[in-house]
Amino acid sequence: MPKKRIITSSEAINEATIIAMKKDKNVYVIGEGVNDPKEIFGTTKNLKKIFGKKRVIETPISENGMTGLCIGSAMMGLKPIQVHQRVDFALLALEQIINNCAKAFFVSNSKHTVPIVIRLIIGRGWGQGPMHSQILDSLFAQIPGLKVIMPSMPRDFKGMMLSAIKDPNPVIVLEHRWLHNIKGSVPKKFYSQNINKPNKIKNGKDLTIVANGYNLLEVLEIQKILNSEGISFDLFDLNVIQPLNTDSIISSVKKTGRIIVIDSGFKNLGIGSEIVTRISENCLENLKSKPVRIGLPFMPTPSTRFLANNYYPNKKTILCAILDILKKGKNKIKLEKKLKNNIPIDVPDLSFKGPF
Amino acid sequence: MISNNNLKSLYKDILKIRIVEEGISDRYSEQEMRCPIHLSIGQEAIAVGVCKNLNDKDQIVSNHRCHAHYIAKGGDINKMINEFYGNSDGCTGGRGGSMHLFDQNKGVLSSVPIVSSAIPLGVGAGFYFKYNKQNNVAVIFLGDAAIEEGVFYESLNYAKILSLPILFVCENNLFSCFTDIKERQPKNLIKKISKTFDIKTSFLDGNDTINIFNKTKKIISEIKKNKQPQFILLDTFRMFEHCGPNKDDYLNYRNPKLIKKWDKNCPLKKMEKLLISKKILSLKQISDIKDKYKVKIDNIFKKCRKKKFKGPNLKEIKLYA
Structure with a gap:
C-alpha cells in the first residue's frame, strides 16, 4: 500500500481548482479577494501565478452584478467559480442566484445551462456574530434548479469540487471555515465524486x-x-x-x-x-x-x-x-466526563488562530 | 449615406414588429394568449436601428418589453407567437411566456422581466467575448427605471473597469408603469450617469430610425475596435399601456400634449413619409408590403391559436441538465 497523502481541506480545494483550470480553459475563478495576499484562506493560493489575471479575477464589491456576469458568461459557455468569503455577502446576490442562475435552464426550455460553482464560506467563532456566520442551507435548498453541497472531509472537498465544476448545473458549495484546516487523506490525481445523494x-x-x-x-x-x-x-x-x-x-x-x-x-x-x-x-x-x-x-x-x-x-x-x-x-x-473540554468554544482547536 | 435597400429593410422590420404587436392587441381579448404582454408600439425604432448593425453572434439582452428587440435581432416570430399562446412550440416551450423571449441561434441571449436583472447577463456576454478574444459586441437594452437599480451601477462600473465590448442602450420612455421619471430621479441624472463612469455617451432621438441606425453603426464599430463600452440614451414613448393590449390614456397619467407630440413622431409613420418623399417606395408599394406581411403574420397567429399543447407533462420536465 502506498503511503497516504495527508493534506488540509483548503489545500484540497486549491488542488481541485488547479486541476480543473488545467483541464478546461473555460474555467475561471472570480471573487472579492481571490487574488489578495490571504488567498481566500489559502484556497486560491498560486492561482494567479499559474493562470494569470485573465482567469483569476479580482472584482469590485458588487455581489449581484458579479453573479450576473458569471451567469451570462456561463450561458455563453464559460465555467466560473465564484467565491464569497462569507455566505452573508452572497445575500446581495440572491436576486441573480434565484432568478437567473437557478431558472435559466428551465426558462430556456433546457437550452441554456449555467455551469457555475458558487463557493460560500460559513464563518464561526471569534465573535463572527449575526452577519458573518449565517449558514442558510435550507434557504438555498428551497430553490429548484440549484444544487447545494456541503463537503465535510478533505477528500470530499476535492472530489466534490471537481464534480461541481464539471456539472452543467449551478452548484452552491457551503464551505465551513472550521473545516478548512482539517487534515485527511486526499488522492493526488483527478477524481470526481457523487454530488447527487448523501x-x-x-x-x-x-x-x-x-x-x-x-x-x-x-x-x-x-x-x-x-x-x-x-x-x-x-x-x-x-x-x-x-x-x-x-x-x-x-x-x-x-x-x-x-x-x-x-x-x-x-x-x-x-x-x-x-x-x-x-x-x-x-x-x-x-x-x-x-x-x-x-x-x-x-x-x-x-x-x-x-x-x-x-x-x-x-x-x-x-x-x-x-x-x-x-x-x-x-x-x-x-x-x-469522557469528552475533552479544554478547548474554548469559539475556536475549533487550540492551534486555530485565524484568520477567521 | 444610407442605401435605399437599408432604408427599405429598416422600414420592413419596424412594420413587422408593428403588425405582430397589433395582432396581439386585436386578439388579446379572445383570452387565448394567457400571459402578461408589454407592447413596444411606438418604441420600435431603437430596436430596429440598433439591431440592424448586429450579426447573429453579437448578443442582446432585454427586459419585460422584449418583443421589438427579439424580432429586430432576427428572433423566430413563429416561436414567439407560439409562446404567447402557451404552446410547446414556443421559444421557451411555454415555460416563460412573453417576458422571457430568447433565440440562441440569433443571439437573443435572454430577456428578464425583473428590472435591471438582465443587465449583468449582458456584461457576462461581453466578458465572454473578451475572454475568448472574439470580436463581437453585447448590447444591453434597458429602460429608464433600470438606472434606479443598484445592479445597473455595478454593471456599468465593471464593464468599464474590464474594458468590455458592450453597448448599453437606455430607452427612456419617461414613465415606469404610471410613474413619471420626474418623481423617480433628479433632473438629468440619466444623462449624466454613464459619463461619470467615463463611458462614452450619445444622446439620440429614440424615434428617428435612420439616425439611430447610422450612429450605432459607427458606435458599434468603435466598440469592436477600441474594446470599450459605450452608452446611448434615447428618448421615446410607449403608445399603449405598460402591460396589456390597450391604450390607457383615459387614466390621465400622461399629459395629452405629450401623447400627441409622440404620436406625430411615430417611427412607422415617419419612415413611410420618408420613403414616399424620397420616391423609394410608392403608396401602392407600401400598401402591398403591409398586406403581404399582414397575411403572413395573421396566418401564424391562426396556426398558433389552433395548436394543441404537446407535452412534456410537468413530471417529465427536467430540473437539472
Whole structure:
C-alpha cells in the first residue's frame, strides 16, 4: 500500500481548482479577494501565478452584478467559480442566484445551462456574530434548479469540487471555515465524486444519524465513547443537500427504527424538518422512538462566546440526544466526563488562530 | 449615406414588429394568449436601428418589453407567437411566456422581466467575448427605471473597469408603469450617469430610425475596435399601456400634449413619409408590403391559436441538465 497523502481541506480545494483550470480553459475563478495576499484562506493560493489575471479575477464589491456576469458568461459557455468569503455577502446576490442562475435552464426550455460553482464560506467563532456566520442551507435548498453541497472531509472537498465544476448545473458549495484546516487523506490525481445523494459513512444497528459539515466531525469524535457502550449507528454525511435524496436514509431508518438529524443550520424549517417528514411519510411504522432534530435555535448568531456557548450544538448535546433516544440517559454523567473540554468554544482547536 | 435597400429593410422590420404587436392587441381579448404582454408600439425604432448593425453572434439582452428587440435581432416570430399562446412550440416551450423571449441561434441571449436583472447577463456576454478574444459586441437594452437599480451601477462600473465590448442602450420612455421619471430621479441624472463612469455617451432621438441606425453603426464599430463600452440614451414613448393590449390614456397619467407630440413622431409613420418623399417606395408599394406581411403574420397567429399543447407533462420536465 502506498503511503497516504495527508493534506488540509483548503489545500484540497486549491488542488481541485488547479486541476480543473488545467483541464478546461473555460474555467475561471472570480471573487472579492481571490487574488489578495490571504488567498481566500489559502484556497486560491498560486492561482494567479499559474493562470494569470485573465482567469483569476479580482472584482469590485458588487455581489449581484458579479453573479450576473458569471451567469451570462456561463450561458455563453464559460465555467466560473465564484467565491464569497462569507455566505452573508452572497445575500446581495440572491436576486441573480434565484432568478437567473437557478431558472435559466428551465426558462430556456433546457437550452441554456449555467455551469457555475458558487463557493460560500460559513464563518464561526471569534465573535463572527449575526452577519458573518449565517449558514442558510435550507434557504438555498428551497430553490429548484440549484444544487447545494456541503463537503465535510478533505477528500470530499476535492472530489466534490471537481464534480461541481464539471456539472452543467449551478452548484452552491457551503464551505465551513472550521473545516478548512482539517487534515485527511486526499488522492493526488483527478477524481470526481457523487454530488447527487448523501454519503453513508458508518454502519451500525441502534440508530441512524444524519449530519454534515462541522457537526459530522463532532459525531465522529464521540463515536469511540458510544462504541465503548456497545452503541453503533448508521451515519450519513449529508454532504449533498440538494438534490435531497433520502432513499438510503429511509432504508436505514426502516432497519434501526431511530433517527437523529443534526442540522448545520436552523432546526426550525431546516433540512432536518424535511428529512423527518419524509421518514414519517415513508416508514412511520418502523419507528421505535420519536425522531429527533438538533440544530441552531431560531435566532441570529450572537457574537460573544458567552452567548454563543448555547447556540451551536456540540459533542455534549449530540451525545445526550443519542443516549436519550436509546433510553440510556442514566449513563450521561459518566460519559460526558469522557469528552475533552479544554478547548474554548469559539475556536475549533487550540492551534486555530485565524484568520477567521 | 444610407442605401435605399437599408432604408427599405429598416422600414420592413419596424412594420413587422408593428403588425405582430397589433395582432396581439386585436386578439388579446379572445383570452387565448394567457400571459402578461408589454407592447413596444411606438418604441420600435431603437430596436430596429440598433439591431440592424448586429450579426447573429453579437448578443442582446432585454427586459419585460422584449418583443421589438427579439424580432429586430432576427428572433423566430413563429416561436414567439407560439409562446404567447402557451404552446410547446414556443421559444421557451411555454415555460416563460412573453417576458422571457430568447433565440440562441440569433443571439437573443435572454430577456428578464425583473428590472435591471438582465443587465449583468449582458456584461457576462461581453466578458465572454473578451475572454475568448472574439470580436463581437453585447448590447444591453434597458429602460429608464433600470438606472434606479443598484445592479445597473455595478454593471456599468465593471464593464468599464474590464474594458468590455458592450453597448448599453437606455430607452427612456419617461414613465415606469404610471410613474413619471420626474418623481423617480433628479433632473438629468440619466444623462449624466454613464459619463461619470467615463463611458462614452450619445444622446439620440429614440424615434428617428435612420439616425439611430447610422450612429450605432459607427458606435458599434468603435466598440469592436477600441474594446470599450459605450452608452446611448434615447428618448421615446410607449403608445399603449405598460402591460396589456390597450391604450390607457383615459387614466390621465400622461399629459395629452405629450401623447400627441409622440404620436406625430411615430417611427412607422415617419419612415413611410420618408420613403414616399424620397420616391423609394410608392403608396401602392407600401400598401402591398403591409398586406403581404399582414397575411403572413395573421396566418401564424391562426396556426398558433389552433395548436394543441404537446407535452412534456410537468413530471417529465427536467430540473437539472
